[in-house]
Amino acid sequence: MSMRKEFLAGFKDTLPLVVGAIPFGIIFGAFSVSAGISPAGTIGMSLFVFAGASQFIAANLFASGTGLAVIVLTTFIVNIRHALYSTTLGPHMTHLSHRWLLPLGFWLTDETFVVTANHYNQSEDGSNKHWYFFGSALFMYINWQLCTVIGVVAGQAIPDPLSWGLDFAMSVTFIGVVVPTVVNKPMALTVVVAGVTAVLANTLPNKLGLMAGAMLGVGAGLLIESFQSRKGTSHV
Amino acid sequence: MYEALLIAGMFAVTFGVRYPVLAFTSRVRLPEIVLQGLKFVPGAVLSAIILPAIVMPDGHNADLSLSNSYLMAGIAAILISARTKNLMLTIILGMLIFISLRAITG
Numbered sequence: 001m002s003m004r005k006e007f008l009a010g011f012k013d014t015l016p017l018v019v020g021a022i023p024f025g026i027i028f029g030a031f032s033v034s035a036g037i038s039p040a041g042t043i044g045m046s047l048f049v050f051a052g053a054s055q056f057i058a059a060n061l062f063a064s065g066t067g068l069a070v071i072v073l074t075t076f077i078v079n080i081r082h083a084l085y086s087t088t089l090g091p092h093m094t095h096l097s098h099r100w101l102l103p104l105g106f107w108l109t110d111e112t113f114v115v116t117a118n119h120y121n122q123s124e125d126g127s128n129k130h131w132y133f134f135g136s137a138l139f140m141y142i143n144w145q146l147c148t149v150i151g152v153v154a155g156q157a158i159p160d161p162l163s164w165g166l167d168f169a170m171s172v173t174f175i176g177v178v179v180p181t182v183v184n185k186p187m188a189l190t191v192v193v194a195g196v197t198a199v200l201a202n203t204l205p206n207k208l209g210l211m212a213g214a215m216l217g218v219g220a221g222l223l224i225e226s227f228q229s230r231k232g233t234s235h236v
Numbered sequence: 237m238y239e240a241l242l243i244a245g246m247f248a249v250t251f252g253v254r255y256p257v258l259a260f261t262s263r264v265r266l267p268e269i270v271l272q273g274l275k276f277v278p279g280a281v282l283s284a285i286i287l288p289a290i291v292m293p294d295g296h297n298a299d300l301s302l303s304n305s306y307l308m309a310g311i312a313a314i315l316i317s318a319r320t321k322n323l324m325l326t327i328i329l330g331m332l333i334f335i336s337l338r339a340i341t342g
Contacts, residue, residue: 016323023331041239048247053285058246068238072245076253081281083253088274090261101262105255110285114278121275168306168334169327171289172313174282176326179317181279194280195287199298202288213284214277221276222269 001124003131010115010135017111018143020173021052023166025144028055029151030161035063039152046148050141051109052170054078057207078207081214085113092120093130100130107137114177185228190221286310303341309334 001009025046032042037059045055054075061071085108093101116133120126155161182188194217201209290310291298302308313330320326 075246076249083257084277086257093262105258108254172330175313176323180321190276191279191283195283198284214280217280218276
């Protein structure tokens with residue numbers, strides 16, 4: 001596909017995820033202000049950090065008087081998953097200069113990762129697929145900034161933004177992304193092991209349960225896949 | 237000043253696990269086992285985010301009761317997605333079901 005077509009396809013495929021991110025962004029803006037972070041600090045965090053879940057957790061910790069070093073460390077642990085995302089996408093981007101890798105790396109989010117990883121796995125020619133990544137990321141970024149500002153403005157009128165329960169928007173968005181990808185046994189086992197582990201390991205500090213779940217899930221998927229292929233070859 | 241330092245720190249660690257890893261893995265050939273495992277990454281990470289969020293809405297205690305709107309609407313969304321494979325429909329119906337359940341359970 002041409003650069004223009006790739007860019008527009010990335011934009012289009014990200015639209016449902018943007019819809020899911022809207023309530024999340026607005027609540028972040030409102031919650032962050034009610035947690036005591038200034039409007040400028042809240043908007044600055046969205047502009048420079050651009051990682052929704054960790055921004056939420058940071059505002060939460062800020063409100064409870066947690067020290068700066070612990071907030072930064074927690075942010076790091078919550079965002080380690082982006083290293084897995086980068087590792088997944090990097091091998092497809094061998095032809096790109098750092099002029100591309102730098103902004104695309106900065107703009108990597110859960111949402112852009114899932115649509116872009118899916119797009120790279122399609123078989124057609126991939127030389128322009130970074131434009132798809134770019135279209136998706138730009139859409140997510142602009143939307144996140146707008147929603148943060150709306151939340152900051154609205155937040156001053158709303159005493160307890162979390163009580164709305166609109167944080168469910170993120171869960172339902174990710175459900176809609178994951179479920180259709182569960183097409184075989186290894187994938188199903190991965191999803192179940194990762195989710196159950198994350199629940200059971202929830203008592204681990206600094207949200208480490210998330211990484212524990214992700215690692216065990218990937219391990220379980222790999223294990224059953226290698227088992228299946230060995231069984232398959234022994235029949236031949 | 238405190239907020240500027242906080243944002244700078246959060247930026248450094250977040251950007252630090254994004255761009256340098258992307259740049260590295262775009263230039264270095266990864267071991268086969270790693271490449272094989274990567275296709276499980278999206279499902280594993282997202283599932284590890286979703287399940288605690290809907291099973292433990294307060295962040296600490298598992299709530300498997302019918303009055304847990306997060307869990308009930310989450311299960312409904314899983315069924316809708318499995319049936320339709322339509323992301324936008326799943327998000328809109330899932331949110332509507334969630335808001336309705338919250339209105340009922342209070």
